[in-house]
Amino acid sequence: MQKTKRLLAIEKIITEEKITTQEELLKKLKGKGIDCTQATLSRNLRQLGVGRIPAGNGGYKYSLPEKIRNSEGISFKPNIVPVIRDIVEAKGLMVIKTIPGNASNTAFFIDGTGRYEIAGTIAGDDTILIIPRDGVTIQQVHTCLEIILPGIHEQIKTSK
Amino acid sequence: MQKTKRLLAIEKIITEEKITTQEELLKKLKGKGIDCTQATLSRNLRQLGVGRIPAGNGGYKYSLPEKIRNSEGISFKPNIVPVIRDIVEAKGLMVIKTIPGNASNTAFFIDGTGRYEIAGTIAGDDTILIIPRDGVTIQQVHTCLEIILPGIHEQIKTSK
DNA sequence: AAAATAAATGCATAAATATGCAAAAAACTA
DNA sequence: TAGTTTTTTGCATATTTATGCATTTATTTT
Numbered sequence: 555m556q557k558t559k560r561l562l563a564i565e566k567i568i569t570e571e572k573i574t575t576q577e578e579l580l581k582k583l584k585g586k587g588i589d590c591t592q593a594t595l596s597r598n599l600r601q602l603g604v605g606r607i608p609a610g611n612g613g614y615k616y617s618l619p620e621k622i623r624n625s626e627g628i629s630f631k632p633n634i635v636p637v638i639r640d641i642v643e644a645k646g647l648m649v650i651k652t653i654p655g656n657a658s659n660t661a662f663f664i665d666g667t668g669r670y671e672i673a674g675t676i677a678g679d680d681t682i683l684i685i686p687r688d689g690v691t692i693q694q695v696h697t698c699l700e701i702i703l704p705g706i707h708e709q710i711k712t713s714k
Numbered sequence: 715m716q717k718t719k720r721l722l723a724i725e726k727i728i729t730e731e732k733i734t735t736q737e738e739l740l741k742k743l744k745g746k747g748i749d750c751t752q753a754t755l756s757r758n759l760r761q762l763g764v765g766r767i768p769a770g771n772g773g774y775k776y777s778l779p780e781k782i783r784n785s786e787g788i789s790f791k792p793n794i795v796p797v798i799r800d801i802v803e804a805k806g807l808m809v810i811k812t813i814p815g816n817a818s819n820t821a822f823f824i825d826g827t828g829r830y831e832i833a834g835t836i837a838g839d840d841t842i843l844i845i846p847r848d849g850v851t852i853q854q855v856h857t858c859l860e861i862i863l864p865g866i867h868e869q870i871k872t873s874k
Numbered sequence: 875a876a877a878a879t880a881a882a883t884g885c886a887t888a889a890a891t892a893t894g895c896a897a898a899a900a901a902c903t904a
Numbered sequence: 905t906a907g908t909t910t911t912t913t914g915c916a917t918a919t920t921t922a923t924g925c926a927t928t929t930a931t932t933t934t
Contacts, residue, residue, distance in 0.1 A: 556899095557912065575890065591914055596892055605767030605777070606891090608760045614922090619767070716929095717882070735920065751884055756922055766921090774892090 557598075558697050560588050564598055565618060572609065573616045639680075641699065643692050648684035648699075657682045671698040718847075720748050721758055721830050722854055725778060728764060733776045762830060799840075801859065803852050808844035808859075817842045831858040 563586055564579065573579045576595045583590065603619035640651040650657075661677035664684070671694050673687040686695050723746055724739065733739050736755045743750065763779040800811040810817075821837035824844070831854055833847040846855050 577890080592891075593893080593915080594913060597912090600768040600892085603768050605765045607765030607779070608763050617765070737920080752921075753885080753923080754883060757882085760922085 556588075560590065560594075561598055561602060561697075563588055564595075564604075565602060568604060568616050568618055574609075574613050579616070641696075648686065648692065648695050650682040650684065652680050652682065669698050671695050716748075717758075718850065720750060720754075721762060722850075722857070723748055724755075724758055724764075725762060725830065726857070728776050728778055732769065734769075734773050739776070801856075808846065808852065808855050810842040810844065812840050812842065829858050831855055 560583065563583060567573060567579060567582050571582070573582070576592050576599070579595060580590070580592060583595075599616065604616050605619065606614050607617050609615040638650060638652055642649050642651075657677040657680050661675040661682045664672065664675055664682070671686055671690045673685045675685070676683045684695065686692070720743065723743060727733060727739060727742050731742070733742070736752050736759070739755060740750070740752055743755075759776065764776050765779065766774050767777050769775040798810060798812050802809050802811075817837040817840050821835040821842045824832065824842070825835055831846055831850045833845045835845070836843045844855065846852070
């Protein structure tokens, strides 16, 4: 799907560079071979929960949610990818395996993102059960996880 | 100065209600007897660091910095009220008493909110000095604290 | 207090963003 | 796989927001 790829690219670009307008983002994407219109970007940014905040030096910048912003508009994101070992599907639910003792904090992080796709989580010691909301497909949950934890699937695949 | 009053009103309104457009904010302000143009609002919002983020149900909402956002655009605040023992005024400054050892982290939290009213803070072990910005009254600082820490004054009053 | 300097504001408009609608693409079903 | 439904997208445009410039208001200096 073209859209998923685009969403990921948008998040990556926004995280790494200071993007001031949608037109600017449009060009960056084009540079990566991803082509769309400003209208589509506007919709995608909404879906990703991306906000537009005043930048310290003048102008504005786009910024991902689930971040902690201070009055300078600077943000950061905790990286918890390395603790995740595996992601499998079962009975329409999602099971995430972590390294021992890390299920709870990982689930807490996932909950904290408040993603629409996820109705709730249950965590043991090294296993998390993710309950998708009604009407949300497993594929959508995968996409959702990829958004929360960029590169996670790739990471799991290569470490196997 | 008219501007300070307006900035405070903007923060208050944005904190308490879901504001979708600058025009909407304009009307709310007019209702409070504060009159200006959209152009001025745009400039003020920038100065306050107010961002525009997608709202969960569709549409957008303005949001102060200092908040932790999740992807639904909902914000929440850590509750640190219980560590605060007393709030008194002295020489146009504000003195906050905390339980021992908690002044520093409380001050850090207050600083982090980036409130316009507060020029800066100094913390010892159980005492914080809040220096209001020029032109800001003690009453306005009280209101500001009530916004940062809802219910704080009530809590102190009842525990005495 | 008058003059000089800086800050704030409105007006008009440019710039940027969101959205209704129709078409195209993708996903699903029988 | 042909038909049906859902999702995604572009186009055109309405809506919303930012800003240059001139003017007013406030602040500072002499």
